[in-house]
Amino acid sequence: MIDAIHDNDAPEILIERRDGVAILLFNRPRAANAQGFTFGGALLSALDEIERDDSVSAIVISGVGKVFCAGGKIGEIMKVDGVDMEEQLRAIRQTFRAVQRIREHDLPVICALNGAAIGGGAALALACDLVVAAEEGSYSFPFGRLGAAAADMGCAYLLPRIVGTARAKQILLTGATINAHEGRADGLFVDVVPRAEVLDTAVALARSIIAAGPRRAVAATKQILLRGESADYATCTSYELYLQCYMLSTDGHKERLKGFLDSRKA
Structure with missing residues (x-):
């Protein structure tokens, strides 16, 4: 499916549902x-549509064709003779909000990196919870080469937390391109597979998360991990305490606990 070609009259974002x-x-x-x-x-x-759909418990994001996302569209978002600043601001702000939405989404979001992720495309992939890369997948950070700040859409926040401060500085200040195997070594990608397998591998990873816990339990785990990035220990553990007590009262916990106890009796 990710090698299909669609014209501009088709939806900009395709949505497919596969067993949760x-x-x-x-x-x-x-x-x-x-x-x-x-x-x-x-x-x-x-x-938003997917978060309202109780039949879905995980999300996989990928791109049609051989490029995941080339970042800001040259000739539209960026032009040599300039762009109306208000129109530009509104468009870029919406994409910033989408990146933040991925980070804060109830459901785990897995990126199936089918090819190059450039600039804002790399920022979008970084915001996902896990990334499976095709062998042709890469991150590129060319902001400086275009006369802009060498950080965009949360890259300056997210990249150091994954690869460390010194490595992030090296990547952003040099405008580096990180290939799939370098990305895996840096902790950016959890797996590297042939392009033909990247979407199915990401879906299989999503299903393993679904199998590991009910929808609300997985959402709770994701939210506490987000809090742990910026909160001190006491704040984080206090949040964990009340969140866990809530989770112990949910139907999902009771069903899983009963299943566990029944299996021990058997």
């Missing part, structure tokens, strides 16, 4: 799935 997993596909392969004026709004709408 929602697959969101960036659907502008002829434009390298670049982030134009409507990209952020379309992605936000898709993420």
